[in-house]
Amino acid sequence: MQISSDEEDTVCPDKVTVASALSACAALGAIDQGKWVHSYLERSGMECDMVIRTALVDMYGKCGCVERAYQVFKEMPNKDVLAWTAMISVLALHGNGNEAFELFKEMEAVGVRPNAVTFVGLLSACAHSGLVEKGRWCFDMMRHVHCIEPQVQHYACMIDILGRAGLFNEAEELIRTMPMKPDVFVWGALLGACQLHGNVKLGEKVARYLIDLEPDNHAFYIILCDLYAKSGRFDDQKRVRSLMKDQDIRKSVPGSSMIEVDGVVHEFSVKGSPEMLMEALQSVLLLLSNEMKIERNIGSVIR
Incomplete structure (x- = not known):
């Protein structure tokens, strides 16, 4: 089964298929395909339940269309906690921390109770927006007002908030007092701040913890090398590089990039086909060239 523009030749998808397609578009950043699925929903007359509407909010948000996501959200009748949380997470993703808290206040005002995931979104918003005091307030409120015990994800967000602000002593103290063992995400947030x-x-200390947890994860070695290089400790950087080589630690999957041209998502990597890469780049350059010509012509007409 597939969703395509040749609707006559395909089996009509159900709501589960549509929601899955929207999730795939969100993961790929494929905004044109996501818009097409949204258009298909409107043309087909399929009833959009809360799951599909929430998937639309998530898709538009992850594709960078915050205003479109908010429009879909505002049109939702009887929003549940998942819908509110999805929109809060979209605002958090794009660094709109204060807007995320305003939305949270609206959610409370209409009587919708937040859940643990809602607070992950709020704390993430604080991290991306540098809202340290609001982060502390949120972390305290979830326990004492909403009786939600922080899980490791909440602690990781809080460490991220404190670490980005350079509050390393407070971040370390929070890790020491955690009621559960800190995982790779907690230590990873602190390493990123370092x-x-x-x-x-x-x-150095945090990297050792992380390497003990995931000895084959190349990212921790790379960050440690970067720290050494920026501080002028090139011998230590060379030592870590040699260790990686001796233990054959490298990326299991080559890094890749994706671009969308004329509604088609192209993926390429360093080890990918040069012909495919050049074809994709030429398409982008042609598109940009045409846009520039249009802008230039409009400017000439205005003058």
Whole structure:
């Protein structure tokens, strides 16, 4: 079964298929295909339940169309906690922390109770927007007002908030007092903060914890190398590089990039086909060239 523009030749998809297609578009950042699925829903007259509407919000948000996501959200009747959480997460993703909190206040005002995932979204919004005090308030409120015990994801977000602000002593103290064992996401948030602020001493310690947890994860070695390089410790950087080589630690999957041209998502990597790469780049350059000509012509007419 597939959803395509040749609707006459395909089996009509059900709601589960449509929701899955929207999730795939969100994961790929395929906005043109996502818009097409939305258009298909409107043309087909399929009833859009809360699951599909929430998937639309998520898709538009992850594809960078925050206003479109908000439009879909506002048109939802009887929004449930999943819908509110999805929109809060979209705002968090794009660094709109204050807007996320305003939406949270609206949610509480209409009597919808937040869940644990809602607070992950709010804390993430604080991290991406540098809202340290609101992050502390949110972390405290979820326990004492909503009786939701923080899980490891909430602690990871809180460490991210404190670490980005350079509050390393407070971040370390929070890790020490966690009621559960810190996982790779908690330590990873702290390591990312060490890289951001150039805290080599703490970064070394955190990297060792992470390498013990996931000894084959190349990312931790790379960040440690970056810390050494930025602090001028090139011998230590060389030592870590040699260790990676001796233990054959490298990316299991080559890094790749994706671009969307004329509604088609192209993926290419360093080891990919040069012909495919050039074809994709030429398409983008042609598209940009045409757009520039149009803008230039419009400017000439205005003048």
